[in-house]
Amino acid sequence: MGLIFRWLLRLAAGLVALVVAAMALVYYLAGQSLPDYTQTLEVSGVGAPVEIMRDNNNVPHVFGSSDPDVFFGLGYAHAQDRLWQMTTLRRTVQGRLSEVFGQRTVSIDRLLRRLDLYRLAQQSVSAQDAYTTAALEAYAAGVNARLEEINAKALGRGAPEMFLFNAPVAPWHPADSIAIIKLMGLQLSGHLEEEILRARTSLMLDDQARLVDILPDAPGTGVAALPEYAAMFPGVPRYAEARSDPRDPLSPLPRHGLAGASNAWAAAPSRSASGGTLLANDPHLGFAAPSTWYLARLELARGGVIGGTIPGVPLVLVGRGERLGWGLTSSYMDDQDLFIEKLNPDNPEEYLTPSGYKAFETRPSIIEIKDAAPITLTLRWTENGPVLPGSVYDLETITPPGHVVSLGWTMLDPRDTSFSAAMALMNAGTVAEALRATETYVAPSQNLTLADRETIALKMLGAVPRRDAAHQSQGRLPSQGWRAENRWQGRMPNASNPEFVSPVGGLLGNTNNKLLERPFPNHISFVWGDTQRVSRWQRLMQSREVHTRDSFIEAQLDPVSPTARNLLPLIGADLWFTGEAAPAGTPERQRQIALGLLAEWNGEMNEHLPEPLIYAAWVRALQKRLIMDELGPLAEEFKHVEPLFIERVYKDIDGASAWCDIRQSAPVETCTEIARLALDDALVWIGERYGTALESLRWGDAHQATHDHPVLGEVPLLRHFVNIRQSTSGGDNTLQRGRTSGEDPDPFQNVHGAGFRGVYDFADPDSSVFVISTGQSGHFLSRHYDDLAQLWRRGEYIPMSLDTELARAAAVGLTQLVPKQ
Structure with a gap:
């Protein structure tokens, strides 16, 4: 018996030693790809030495004798820290993910191939000006210099992920950078899904007057009545079950309610305590580890610029120079339309146009799939745009037999000069220069907020489609592509884009809210990204005569929900302080406790x-009860609470209280009854998930920011090393926006918010601050993988200085790139 025990002990010890050895080997191999920030390296592609000095937060400050050399240095720095992220973004936009990830990403590749964004990026390279072309080429050379170093020195393939998903890394090209901007445009696009959801909801509702309740317009002048979708396409069933694939973390398609968002505001010297202009910006994107953003400083010929970059792109997209700051917010301009194309019943390779049937423009495209046979797609384009697969947002559920759907989108421009416009913006020194620089910007549409030393301004960037006033659905529903009045008729002039310069009140800003009211077809959009945060912003801005950097930071971090303050008195109007005494532990007692807590709450x-x-x-439970009987299974598509819908119902605007009655039941339910039942639903769910002690609940336990690695974040054990989870304040409708997932079993996870925050004070520019939501490095073994995450969670910032000596004094590394002899 003792002998057996000794052998079992030896065997266990051997297994432990083997596991430890394996882990040590993995750690060693992964650690090989950690970059050396202090070295001198001979490279091809620079005209003179380039210096990359990294401050104590690992922000690279890039210096060179010419602008192309500086962009070379940025390309090298990006590839040092974010190579896996860059190559994954490139594979995504190329439609080549399945070469690495197999069958799981085939649907993503199908869509990206059909959109043809990468080929359009290649065509757009020749449309850029000489300065931008030189920058793109130099940046690509910098990335490739890092790839050559990795190969020559066997530096662990450049990133730990490369060991698990081994695939060759092609050299970087200028088109790759333009393509990544186009991919971002897809991530920011919301009108495509909005049209589909509106069509599906229209089909389900018996009373079309109720469509404006559940999919409300932003407050303002109303629009004319629209045709029923069923009237335009009578062959579509009321409801067709969706058969789309489960959503992959690598998908660039935004879920409903999770397209682009952001905040930006500025103060003129007359409203600034320091006497200089102020600017704050926090762009909102989906959270991931590493962050979408990467901080960098570039010392260009026209002066230094510092701020947020996107790995793979030689631009400071948001940030400041010595004399000018710029911020971006999603404009929600309606730059997408869906067209239902009628096939020729005698020849399905033709579709109907205003002048008769015409052949599709086609070409084959082969998708290589890891561990599976390749598939060949036939890409088809109409005069309106590319034909989309039926799986995209469940398009097949609204497509009549004998038809296909094509997409019109301003991003699909083969001569897109947006990159050159953004490059000129980065080199501008005044608001006037910036506005002139962005006249040739096409897509994705953004609101640009500007501040130089004296002036503030806001301008909507991007090409606006010119629609016919007789358009069948005003671009709000998929329309008949063969009718001339539904087709785009070119673009509106740039001068017609909304523009606000030096407002009288000295303050301007945007929270994705409605900018102005114009009648169709000059309307800009019917769908806006915010109807709630803007009210809180107005209150905070007007509550002070003058503002400071700190008051702008306070506004960025404000967690008060104006939505909660508005809705709770409506839905609880007949529930507060009513009801008989109830014993502890009963549903009635829980309801009373909950109402008591909410009655004393300020909405924070x-x-x-x-x-x-x-x-x-x-x-959430209330909206579900209100819409379930009318929309049936389609109700699951409404994953986020629509405040205007609940407000319309409980104010009974245009008969909206009809939603409270459960159609299948004999009694006529009141809105008060539905509110009480929904509160009971919510308390049962909370009790099962978080316990019944309501006073001990923490919003942060449910509202955790999910900075997850899009590939390794689902791997058991490893996910604990690569995912960054944090308890956070804020919510769907707060200025400190933490958009919830809406997905069971964790509907309140914080999945979309400010991955970058910046506040700039031009009375003292070096007192400006910024932060990103994770760390600079994409390598999970690096101390810079998550070192900024806790600062971000606590609402802290790091300095945004162009003082070279200050950066040098706290440098953690100095890389010198010298021309190869």
Whole structure:
């Protein structure tokens, strides 16, 4: 017996030693790809030495004798820290993910091939000006210099992920950078899904007057009545079950309610305590590890610029120079239309146009798939745009037999000069120069907020489609592609884009809210990204006569929900302080406790409070009860609470209280009854998930920011090393926006928000600050993988200085790239 025990002990010890050795080997191999920030390297492609000095937050400050050399240095720095992210973005836009990830990403590749964004990027390279072309080429050379170094020195393939997903890395090209901007445009696009959802909802509703309730317009002058979708396409069933594939973390298609968002605001010297202009910007994108953003400083011939870059792109997209700051927010301009194309019944390779049937423009495209046979697609284009697969947002559910759907989109421009416009913006020194520089910007549409030392301005960038006033659906529903009045008729002039310079009140800003009211077809958009945050912003801005950098930071981090303050008095109007005494532990007692807590709450979505969780669960359950009987299974598509819908219902605007009655039941339910039932639903769900002690709940336990690695984040054990999870304040409708997932079993996870925050004070530019949501490095073994994440969570910032000596004094590394002899 003792002998057996000794052998079992030896065997266990051997297994432990083997595991430890394996882990040590993995750690060693992964650690080989950690970059050396202090070295001198001979490279091809620079005209003179380039210096990359990294401050103590690992922000690279790039110096060179010419602008192309500086962009070379940025390309090298990006590839040092974010090579896996860059190559994955490139594979995504090329439609080549399946070469690495196999069958799981075939649907993504199908879509990207059909959109043809990469080929359009290749065609757009020749449309750029000489300065931008030189920058793109130099940046690509810098990335390739890092690839050559990795190969020559066997530096662990450049990133740990390369060991698990081994695939050759092609040299970087100028088109790759333009293509990544186009991919971002897809991530920011929301009108495509909005049209499909509006069509599906229209089909389900018996009373079309109720469509404006559940998919409301932003407050302002109303629009004319639209045709029923069923009337335009009578062959479509009321409801068709969606058969789309499960959503992959690598998919660039935004889920409903998770397209682009952002905040930006500026103050003129008359409203600034320091006497200089102020600018704050926090762009909102989906969270990931590493962050979408990468901080960098470039010392260009026209002066230094510092701010947020996107790995793979030689631009400071948001940030400041010595004399000018610029911020971006999604404009929600309607730059997409869906067209239902009628096939020729005698020849399905033809589609109907205003002048008769015409052959599709076609070409084959082969998708290589890891561990599977390749598939060949036939890409088809109409005069309106590319033909989309039926799986995209469940397009097949609204497509009549004998038809296909094509997409019109301003991003599909083969001569897109947006990159040159953005490059000119980065080199501008005044608001006037910036506005002139961006006249040739095409897509994706953005609101540009500007501040130089004296002037503030806001301008909507991007090409606006020119629509016919007789358009069948005003671009709000998929329309008949063969009718001339539904087709785009070119672009509106840039001068017609909304523009605000030096407002009288000295303050301007945008929270993706409605900018102005214009009648169709000059309307800009019917769908806007915010109807709630803007009210809180107005209150905070006007509550002070003058502002400071700190008051702008306070506004960025404000967690108060104006939505909660508006909705709770409506839905609880007949529930507050009513009901008989109830014993502890009963549903009635829980309801009374919950109502008591909410009655004393000020709407602050603080991570440490229980009230935000009770409120969020209540309104989510309430919307579900209101729409389930009318929309049936389609109700699952409405994953986020629409505040205007609940407000319309509980104010009974145009008969909207009809939603409260359950159609299948004999009694006529009141809105008060539905509110009470929904609160009980919410408390049951909370009790099962977080316990019944309501006073001890924490919103932050449910509202965790999910900075997850899009590939390794699902791997058991490894996910604990690569995912960054944080308890956070804020919510769907707060200025400190933390958009929730809406997906069971964790509907309140924080999945979309400010991955970058920056605040600039031009009275003292070097007092400006910024931060990103993770760290600079994409290597999970690096101390810079998550070192900024806790600062971000706590609402702290790091300095944004162009003082070279200050950066040098706290440098953690100095890389010198010298011309190869």
